[in-house]
Amino acid sequence: MSIxxxxxxxxxxxxxxxxxxxxxxxxxxxxxxxxxxxxxxxAEDALRMIRLKPYGLILCDYNLNNKTDGQQLFEHLRDNGxxxxxxxxxxxxxxxxxxxxxxxxxxxxxxxxxxxxxxSDVEERxxxxxxxxxxxxxxxxxxxxxxxxxxVDECNKLLVRKDRWFMQVLQLKGDALLQLGRHEDAKLVFMxxxxxxxxxxxxxxGLARAHKAAGNFxxxxxxxxxxxxxxxxxxxxxxxxxxxxxxxxxxxNEAAMWVLRDAAVVIPSAxxxxxxxxxxxxxxxxxxxxxxFMKVAKATKGxxxxxxxDTLALAQVLVDGGRMAEALSTLADAADGQRSNPQFxxxxxxxxxxxxxxxxxxEAATKAALRARESLRQAKADFATIxxxxxELMVGNEKAxxxxxxAAVHCDHENPRVKQLINRALGDTGRADRADGLIKSAVxxxxxxxxxxxxxxxxxxxxxxxxxxxxxAREYPENTSVLLQAAQxxxxxxxxxxxxxxxxxxxxRLYMLRLDKLLPANDRVTQMQRYFRETVQALQLEATV
Numbered sequence: 001m002s003i004x005x006x007x008x009x010x011x012x013x014x015x016x017x018x019x020x021x022x023x024x025x026x027x028x029x030x031x032x033x034x035x036x037x038x039x040x041x042x043a044e045d046a047l048r049m050i051r052l053k054p055y056g057l058i059l060c061d062y063n064l065n066n067k068t069d070g071q072q073l074f075e076h077l078r079d080n081g082x083x084x085x086x087x088x089x090x091x092x093x094x095x096x097x098x099x100x101x102x103x104x105x106x107x108x109x110x111x112x113x114x115x116x117x118x119x120s121d122v123e124e125r126x127x128x129x130x131x132x133x134x135x136x137x138x139x140x141x142x143x144x145x146x147x148x149x150x151x152v153d154e155c156n157k158l159l160v161r162k163d164r165w166f167m168q169v170l171q172l173k174g175d176a177l178l179q180l181g182r183h184e185d186a187k188l189v190f191m192x193x194x195x196x197x198x199x200x201x202x203x204x205x206g207l208a209r210a211h212k213a214a215g216n217f218x219x220x221x222x223x224x225x226x227x228x229x230x231x232x233x234x235x236x237x238x239x240x241x242x243x244x245x246x247x248x249x250x251x252x253n254e255a256a257m258w259v260l261r262d263a264a265v266v267i268p269s270a271x272x273x274x275x276x277x278x279x280x281x282x283x284x285x286x287x288x289x290x291x292x293f294m295k296v297a298k299a300t301k302g303x304x305x306x307x308x309x310d311t312l313a314l315a316q317v318l319v320d321g322g323r324m325a326e327a328l329s330t331l332a333d334a335a336d337g338q339r340s341n342p343q344f345x346x347x348x349x350x351x352x353x354x355x356x357x358x359x360x361x362x363e364a365a366t367k368a369a370l371r372a373r374e375s376l377r378q379a380k381a382d383f384a385t386i387x388x389x390x391x392e393l394m395v396g397n398e399k400a401x402x403x404x405x406x407a408a409v410h411c412d413h414e415n416p417r418v419k420q421l422i423n424r425a426l427g428d429t430g431r432a433d434r435a436d437g438l439i440k441s442a443v444x445x446x447x448x449x450x451x452x453x454x455x456x457x458x459x460x461x462x463x464x465x466x467x468x469x470x471x472x473a474r475e476y477p478e479n480t481s482v483l484l485q486a487a488q489x490x491x492x493x494x495x496x497x498x499x500x501x502x503x504x505x506x507x508x509r510l511y512m513l514r515l516d517k518l519l520p521a522n523d524r525v526t527q528m529q530r531y532f533r534e535t536v537q538a539l540q541l542e543a544t545v
Contacts, residue, residue, distance in 0.1 A: 004033070005032060005033025006033070006130070007029075007032050007033045007034050007057075007126070008033050008034070008035050009035075009056075010034060010056035010057055011034075011036045011037075011038070011053065011054070011055050011056055011057075012029050012034050012036070012037045012038070012055060012056065012057040012058070012059065013037075013038045013039070013040060013046065013049060013050070013055045013057070013058045013059070014026055014029070014037060014038070014039050014040070014059050014060075015039075015040045015041075015042075015043070015046045015058065015059070015060040015061060015064070015070070015073070016039075016041070016059075016060075016061040016064070016092070017041050017042060017061065017064045017065045017066060018061075019041075021061065022039050022041070025059055025092070026039060028117070028118065028119040028122055029057075029059075029119075029122070031119045032119055032122065032123055032126075034057075038053075038055075042064060042066050042068075043064060043066060043067075043068035043069075043072070043073040043303070043304045044068075044304055046058075046060070046073060047073070047076075047077075047082075047304050050077065050082055050083070051082065054084055054086065054087065055087055056086060056087060056088065057087070057088045057090065057126065058083075058087060058088070058089045058090065059090050059092055059113075059122070060073065060074065060089065060090070060091055060092065061091075061092050061093070062091050062092065062093035062094075062095065062112075063093070063094070063095070067301065067302040067303040068303040068304050068305060070091055070092075070093075071091070072269075072270075072303065072304075072305050073304065073305075074089055074091065074107060074109055075107050075269070075271070075305075076304055076305045077089075078107040079107070079271070084144070085140050085143065085144050086133075088110045088111075088126070088129050089109045089110055090109060090110060090111045090112065090113055090122070090125060091109040091111075091112040091113070092112070092113050092115065092117065093112060093113070093114060093115065094114070094115040096114065110125075110129050111125040111128075111129065113125065132165070132168070135158075135163075135165045136158075136165065136168065136169070136172065138154040138157070138158075139151050139154045139155055139158065139169065139172050142154055143172070143176065146179075148176040148177075148179045148180045149180065149533065151172065151173075151176040152173055152176050152177060152180070155169050155170075155172055155173035155176065156173070159173070167193060167196070167197070167200075170189055170192065170193045170203075171193070171202055171203070171206070173189050174186050174189040174190050174193070174203070174206045174210075175206065177189060178206070178209060178210060178213060178526070179526060180526070180529075180530050180533075181213070181523070181526040181527040181528075181529065181530035181531075182530065183210045183211075183213045183214040184210075184214070186206065186209075186210040186213075187207060187210045187211070189206075190203045190204075190206040190207040190210065191203075191207065193206075194207070199232065201227060201230075201232055201233045201236060204223055204226065204227050204233070204239075205224070205227060205236065205238055205239055205242070207223050208220050208221075208223035208224040208227070208239065208242045209242060211223060212242055212245060212246050212249075212523070213523040213526070215249075215523075217246040217247075217249055217250050218246075220242055220243075220246045221242070221243050221246045221247070223242075224239040224240070224242040224243045224246075225239075225243060227239040228240065228243070234266075235266050235267075237263045237266055237267050237272065240259050240260070240262060240263035240266070241263070243256075243259045244256040244257075244259040244260050244263075244279075247259065248416065251416070253279070253282065253283055253416070253420065254283050256279060257276070257279040257280055257283050257285070257288075260272075260275050260276045260279050261276050261288070263275075264276045264292070268295070269299070270295075270296045270299040270300050270305060270310075273292045273293075273295045273296045273299070274292070274293075274296050274307075274310065276288065276292045277289045277292035277293040277296060277313065277317075278313070280292060281313070281316075281317055281424075282417055282420040282421060282424070283420070284424065286317055286320055286321045287321075289317045290314070290317050290318065290321060293310060293313055293314040293317055294314065296310050296314075297310060297311065297314055308334070308338055308341055308343075308344045309383070311330060311331070311334040311338075311344075312331075312344065312347050312348065312351065312383070312387075313383065314330055315327040315328075315330045315331050315348070315351045316351050316354075316383075316387060318330065319351055319354050319355050319358065320424075320428055322358070324355040324358055324359050327351065327355050328352060328355050331348045331351065331352060334348075335348070342375055343375075343384065345371075345375060346371070346372050346374075346375025346376060346384065346388075347372070347383070347384045347387050347388075349368045349369070349371040349372035349375065349391075350368070350369065350372035350384070350387040350388040350390070350391040351387055351391075352364075352368040353365045353366075353368035353369040353372060353391035353394065353395060354387075354390055354391050354394050356368060357391070357394035357395055358394070362395070365391075365394065365395050366395050368391070369388075369391045369392060369394075369395045369397070372387075372388050372391055373388065373392070373400075376388055379404050379407035379408060379411070380407075380408065380411050380478055381408045381409070381411035381412035381415055381418045381478065382408070382411075383421070385404055385407065385408050386404075386405070386408060386421050386422065386425050388404060389401045389402075389404035389405045389408070389425055390425045390428060390429060392404065393425070393426075393429040393431065394429055401429075402434070402438060405422050405425060405426070405438060406438060406441075406442045408421075408422060409422065409438070409439055409442035409443060409446075410442055410445075410446055410475075410476050410479060411476060411478040411479050412478065412479055412480055412481075412518075413439075413442065413443045413446050413447075413479060413481060414480070414481050415480075419439055422435065422438070422439060423435045423439075426438070446472070446476065446479065446482070449468070449469075449471075449472040449475075449482075450469070450472060450481070450482060450485055452468055453465050453466075453468035453469035453472065453485070453489065454485075456468055457489055457492070462493050462496065462497075465489060466489055466490060466493060469482070469485055469486045469489050470486055472485075472486070473486045473511070477514075478514075478518060480515060480518050480519050480522075480524075480525075483511050483514055483515050483518075484515065484524060484525070484528055486511055487508050487511040487512060487515070487528050487532065488528065488531065490504050490507060490508045490511075491508060491531055491532055491535040494535055494536075494539060495535055495538070495539075498539070498542060499539070500539045500540060500543050505536060508532055509532075512525070512528065512529055512532060515528070516529075
């Protein structure tokens with residue numbers, strides 16, 4: 001009969017490229033009572049196993065001697081939501097310098113262990129993390145279900161105790177309030193933490209984010225810059241993001257790009273270089289865009305963190321910079337690995353068409369544009385649509401190209417980044433003078449539809465107003481402003497009619513799901529989610545009275 005320990009029911013995964021280290025770590029976990037320990041020799045195998053099974057503990061070597069190191073794998077798992085809150089991730093490293101690496105990363109492991117490690121080293125870290133998890137279990141259970149109101153309630157219960165978890169609970173409460181769109185309440189929580197400990201970087205960052213979410217961009221920048229210029233916060237790239245996002249919201253896109261470049265110096269990761277490259281391209285800085293995309297390609301080649309979009313974006317920048325042979329070579333090199341990705345093939349064909357058109361190969365350009373056209377399922381406010389629009393314009397299909405750009409505006413007419421890309425597309429094809437007129441015309445037609453719906457609602461023609469806005473939502477299924485308006489009007493109709501209409505509630509829920517996918521972590525979406533929750537709660541409360 002096996003001896004039961006606190007770890008007997010935890011399934012563990014060891015990720016290490018050396019068989020001797022695998023055996024050592026596996027043996028140490030067995031000594032602690034782990035009944036099930038799986039092993040992976042590289043990031044690819046680990047990723048496949050993590051997708052298939054939830055692990056309570058992952059021990060990962062930092063230097064996997066492969067194309068993906070432990071930190072890259074960990075960040076990929078976090079960025080893509082592949083690690084549940086119940087999974088603990090411990091980094092194992094022989095490098096004393098890893099402490100500085102971890103302090104500068106956007107995602108920090110739950111613990112890191114310096115080699116050589118013993119079973120007691122693992123147990124010490126494990127005990128501390130499990131104790132923390134147990135103390136905060138009620139809050140985390142709510143957060144795992146995206147029940148932010150419930151999480152705030154659980155935080156309030158724990159805060160009354162004023163125990164050693166007090167500051168961590170304050171942090172969880174502040175973050176939950178931000179998710180609820182309760183910016184002023186979140187500010188109070190973060191300021192409460194700063195009153196107790198003025199040096200807390202997370203509280204300063206939370207305050208900056210609350211200011212930004214509330215539209216107080218100058219205050220957001222001031223707090224974020226204070227973090228960046230402090231000894232403890234100078235490597236905090238999240239503060240750089242607050243500054244960049246605030247500058248973009250104020251229309252200063254070039255300044256935002258320079259802030260992102262500074263962040264990429266602090267953490268020269270593929271993700272950071274990608275953000276710089278995309279911003280530089282939108283701003284017309286092709287030299288910086290090319291350099292940064294090439295750094296991304298080098299850092300991710302053959303790795304699990306590689307993205308097809310990076311190759312496509314690099315090829316597009318090379319075409320725009322007049323380096324057609326390099327662009328075509330870049331696409332050709334990636335083609336074999338993307339044969340099962342029809343989206344890649346379609347966009348690659350659009351970029352190839354542009355390259356051929358620029359070098360006077362009319363027949364090749366026309367054929368490539370046709371392949372790209374056939375692959376496009378639906379025009380969107382995205383890179384693929386704009387790449388095809390440029391191809392159409394370059395091969396002489398002006399009407400088709402302009403219609404695609406108009407469709408991109410219709411999909412998200414308030415997105416300044418999309419407008420930047422459209423301006424670039426028209427400028428690159430010798431139609432810069434058409435940019436303002438095309439965008440204004442497309443926006444005006446869409447605004448008329450939304451305005452008509454609003455007028456009907458103000459005139460108490462609620463059903464007619466809903467029919468009008470929902471017609472617009474069907475016509476522009478990816479236009480976030482239309483979706484937000486549709487969600488708001490339906491919520492207002494529920495409040496006015498004071499009835500729990502499950503069909504309407506489900507309709508709004510679907511709008512919110514679509515918005516969350518189109519605009520993840522967006523402040524406007526967060527506010528609408530809050531309004532929707534409050535609407536449903538008010539109706540349910542009234543129904544019980």
